[in-house]
Amino acid sequence: MSASPEGVEAAGPGAGDLVLSFQRSFFTMGRMDSLPLPELEERLKNSDDSTLIQHILQQTVLHPLCNKYPPSVKYRRLFLAELIKKHEMTGAEPLDDLYDALGEVLRSEELKMCHKNYFLLSGENIRLGENVAIISEGTTGLVTWEAAQFFAEWAMENSEVFNCRSILELGSGIGLVGITICKTCTPKQYIFSDCHPNVLQQLRTNILSNGLLLDSDTWNAKDCEVEVKNKYVSEENQGPEITVIGLDWSEVTQEQVELQPDIIIATDVIYDPEVVLCLVSVLEKFLISNERKEQGSVVYLASTVRNPETYHQFKMELDKVGIGHQVIPGPTRKIFPYNRCTEIELLKIVFAHHL
Template identity: 50%
Template sequence: MAPEEAAENLLLLRSFERRYLAARPLRSFPWQILEEKLKESPDSELLQEVLQKTVKHPVCVRHPPSVKYTRCFLSELIRKHEAVHTEPLDELYEALAEVLTAAESTQCHRSYLLPSGTALTLSESTAIVSHGTTGLVTWDAALYLAEWAIKNPAVFTHRTVLELGSGAGLTGLAICKMCHPKAYIFSDCHSRVLEQLRGNMLLNGLSLEPGAITDAERPQVMVAQLDWEVATVPQLSVFHPDVVIAADVLYCPEVILSLVGVLQRLAACHRDQAPDVYVAFTVRNPETCQLFTTELGRAGIRWEAVPPQERKLFPYEEHSETSILKLTL
């Protein structure tokens, strides 16, 4: 195989690996490129490599995506194979037979490869809205904020971080693994989200036990139930954050008003040295984003847009626009 062709295949396999581990929509996979490669190749070696990088990946064997997702992926892979090869590939059909007999669950796993080479794995709900909340799944703004944090570790190194609306925990876990904070406080208001969040922390090697050993890759961590509507200045003052972050929390006017309110109370806790605040969001409705900046102005909170970054580390939804604002309390 020529070096150029080998490099192309490596990029293709990497793309399949990242998307499959994160259980991204099947339409986002580079199927057309795979089909062209299969037409050029007389054997099934490339398909076997795709299978090893996806369904048979060691991370996915331990923590698989949903049964339905795996079944749909394998079915599509078989269609691509049958379109260009007359001989069946036993490994594909054996993998499909395994998943056809597996029981479906309301939970699945999504995994993300970090620059260190390790995988960050989350247990999530298979439904976008579950138990009355959207906090049981990971959204693009959390990925975007995590990637920005990994590229700007000095913002978090040796500092105490409070995350508002941690959801499944992707951003916080990435920061804990890659940015060496002194302490990290995950928070959310929904009891089911907090239960899942604790499980994801344990899944990724973080301990909530008092007196647990901490080091550069395992900072002191805690999980707090925090309702922005009722949280008081005395309650917030116990956290002593140097940095406050939030991702994908600008989805309705009521939540925006609650967020601005809790930021005002956080400012009241730190009259001498207010924490740095970063809010990441996906622009779904420009009016919602406008409401947030308007309410910040009314509250006397200054803001500036963080320069946009290239989205390379994680597999994102196509055509989504994501931004980060830095706030000055």
């Protein structure tokens, strides 16, 4: 999927890389301003050949993957409009395939769910179904947020952190971080958690669609409860033990606290002062429970800093209960096409005396 499209280099040196950049952004529904449109425009100025536009079209909207797992109708419409605009600027003959593709999209009905495909440097593909609305059914957990992409990149760069470790993820959403770690790192156990039944249902679907098999006999999305013993394992039992649980931060059970994970992960969960108090309480319970372990637990928390006051409050609440935190460097390799200007901070959190 990530190989240079056949014949694309006829459009000029480096054209293959440009096509792949468009492809990666398109299949993750990257923002229009994340597309390499200026570079495309510059190349088209120096040539009236439609070959490059044709290659981009073939590797995005007309690609078989788009037919099977399409981005939203709105996104495809905007994407094609940008390509048409750039092509018309050249004064070249109209490209029928472009207008045919746009007509097809305009005749399509916008569905509730769309798909994102993340292409990793290893050549693997992570596929996620998510809701087209940012807030749907009373939750924001049915979409992928930038801090999740940020942390997934960091995890792939620091895979040794997760080697043979048990991991609990708080607020897993639709699963980008956990699926990435399970596919590219070597954890012993990974526990996905969320509190919303519809999120858990989509999370389960996404785990399955990424080649992680499961025995769902005791999985109950309706009442948002999953037994810890219900394990999801990869093919031939080669991967980590993967569990999905319903975990409400305001009603954490003693059984859940006794999971005692080595590592706790959370991304983009600091957005409301009331949620902050619940989150700090949950972290305190898990860290206290794991204090008797030789190394205790470590928390990695990535946050998009949308409201500095709320984010500062979170750090202050950690200090009040003796939980230490330090900012650690983020990822250095660009894999996902999210907005790099967004302020995202990664914290390592432990009891203060462990820092």
